[in-house]
Amino acid sequence: LPEEFKNAQPILTKLESAGYEAYFVGGSVRDTILGKPIHDVDIATSAYPQEVKALFKRTVDTGIEHGTVMVLDHGNGYETTTFRTESGYQDYRRPDEVTFVRQLADDLKRRDFTINALALKQDGTVVDLFHGLDDLAAKIIRAVGDPEARFGEDALRMMRAVRFASQLNFTIEPQTQKAIKDHAPLLSKIAVERIHEEFVKMMIGPAAQRGLSLMIQTKLADYCPGFIGHTIDLSTIATLPHLQMTDEVEVWTLVALHLGLSYQDTVEFLQVWKTANHIIKAVVMALHLTYAQQYHRVKPRLLFDLDPGTIRAGTNVARYSGYGPEDPNQWLEVYDKLPIRNTRELAITGKDLIQGLGMTPGPAIGQTLDQLVDTVLAGEVKNDHAALVAQVIEQQKSANASE
Ligand code: ATP
Ligand code: MG
Numbered sequence: 001l002p003e004e005f006k007n008a009q010p011i012l013t014k015l016e017s018a019g020y021e022a023y024f025v026g027g028s029v030r031d032t033i034l035g036k037p038i039h040d041v042d043i044a045t046s047a048y049p050q051e052v053k054a055l056f057k058r059t060v061d062t063g064i065e066h067g068t069v070m071v072l073d074h075g076n077g078y079e080t081t082t083f084r085t086e087s088g089y090q091d092y093r094r095p096d097e098v099t100f101v102r103q104l105a106d107d108l109k110r111r112d113f114t115i116n117a118l119a120l121k122q123d124g125t126v127v128d129l130f131h132g133l134d135d136l137a138a139k140i141i142r143a144v145g146d147p148e149a150r151f152g153e154d155a156l157r158m159m160r161a162v163r164f165a166s167q168l169n170f171t172i173e174p175q176t177q178k179a180i181k182d183h184a185p186l187l188s189k190i191a192v193e194r195i196h197e198e199f200v201k202m203m204i205g206p207a208a209q210r211g212l213s214l215m216i217q218t219k220l221a222d223y224c225p226g227f228i229g230h231t232i233d234l235s236t237i238a239t240l241p242h243l244q245m246t247d248e249v250e251v252w253t254l255v256a257l258h259l260g261l262s263y264q265d266t267v268e269f270l271q272v273w274k275t276a277n278h279i280i281k282a283v284v285m286a287l288h289l290t291y292a293q294q295y296h297r298v299k300p301r302l303l304f305d306l307d308p309g310t311i312r313a314g315t316n317v318a319r320y321s322g323y324g325p326e327d328p329n330q331w332l333e334v335y336d337k338l339p340i341r342n343t344r345e346l347a348i349t350g351k352d353l354i355q356g357l358g359m360t361p362g363p364a365i366g367q368t369l370d371q372l373v374d375t376v377l378a379g380e381v382k383n384d385h386a387a388l389v390a391q392v393i394e395q396q397k398s399a400n401a402s403e
Contacts, residue, residue: 001124002032008041008078011056011071012122018055020047021083021104023119023127030115033126033136034168043071043080044119046102052080066098083107086153105129112150112157113164114142139170147179155186158220159198166202166211180218187223192274195224203251212238225272226259233258243320248279249313253286257317263287282310289314289331294323300377303335304342311335339376339383343369346376348388357392368392 001009005024015022026042045052049069053059058072067082082100084107101107104119104127111117114132126133130144141164143150143157151158158180161172172180187195202211212234215221222228237243237258245251252275256266263284270280285306292298293314303311311331318324325331340346346369353359353368372388375381381391 002038004028004038004041005032005120007074007076008043009122011043011073011078011080014055015043015045015047015052015080016122018047018051020045020051022047022080023104023121025081025107025119026111026116029118029120029126030132030136032120033118033133041078043078044083044104044107045080046083046104048082048100052082067100084110086110109144111144112154112160114144115140115164115168115170117144135173139168140173141165141168141170141176142173143176143179147176148182151179151183151186155183155190156194156198158183158187158218159190159195159202162211162214162218162220163198163202163205165214166205166207168205169207169210172214177214177218180214180220184219184223187220192225192272196273196275199224200248200251203254204245204247206244208243208245209238209240226269230259233260240320240322245316245320247313248275249282249286249310250316252279252283253290253313253317254320256283256287257290257321282313285310286314286317290318290321293318293325298331298334300334300338301374303331304338304340304373304377306335308332308335339379340373343373345383346372346388347383347385348372348392352385352389353392357389357396368395371395 005028008024012022012024022043022045024041025044028038028041031038047055049064049067052069052071056071060070060072060077062068062070062079067084069080070077071080083102083104085099085101087097087099108117108119108127108129114130114135116132117130118132119127121127135142141161161176161180164170165172202208202215205211212221215224216231216234216238221231221234227234237254245254252270256269259269261269266284266287267280270283275283288302289298289306289311292302306314312328315324315328315331319328335341348369350365350369353365354361359365359368372381372391375391376383376388381387
């Protein structure tokens, strides 16, 4: 068992000694069997939430209405969820009712895919009621039970299917894929934030091209914000030979580039996707660099206006798209060698301009500093106080002469 499971074993032992059943479940079991590293360990138990709370000193009610209690142990938190069934799904997303049950089988039955419906006992035995182990070996994503019914209950599962197809580089079993195609319009019932989360995870996955192709084939893409009418652009992304994105900024920069969006349209598009403002800002910056590379116009001033993160993203996106520099660090190295990387690094301040050079406070101060940044970046003047003062005096003289 991996370290993360070993650390959590005392919790299972305690539940079992009190007469309850307890298992590791969910993604950590799947990923361990695949030999992948795991992040969070989920525990499922026959104990009801109040029974879990009675057993452990330190717990947090992280989702008690769904049966989830976080058990704190040696600085770690373990989500411990009571076996449950779900019913209702009036809104195609959240079940109307959660019922706690004592049978593991009932809990596994409500899970989305066979590879996610495995339970691991402390002693290492795996409970596999739906041939999830076979599907893991064959690299198949298959709905538990009737796929048509399962996507009708919860439309987000369709995005989860393509996300796992990319993350694990698995195929989707034909009946499951057909059911996704049949239910794709239901995706419009799902909160954009949830689609966003799955879409970004899918695009960051190692088989993003496969995930995106599946979204196009099943028409899921048509029910995502701003993608309708862009099938060809999305297909272009899905056929890029080297795609290994590392963060959300890269994902959206690549999408905006291939959708041919202007900066303003990019902002609006990302707002519809409910993207965080700091991400939108970073994408627009990265997009400037990507477009500049396309037209071979990367100037020091542009790099100055960016930061290492957006330079990396903009460079990577250009590289994925076939026109970035061979060396992924090329622009970062140019950036590192800039004489200044921030207006505050100028060897002269607004205060110097006002107090030392008699300029009037106002917008002219900012403009003058900005011009000085340009001259320093162009290598015309050294970033040296005396040299910059001389430059300002020179500018004032020629301005007076032309009046
Ligand atoms: P990850 O590695 O991304 O955490 P995961 O499989 O653990 O993947 P979670 O969202 O953490 O995904 O969910 C944990 C488990 O809960 C899943 O493995 C699955 O068994 C079940 N599950 C999650 N979301 C759904 C859903 N929408 N419908 C049915 N079962 C779900
Ligand atoms: Mg998980």
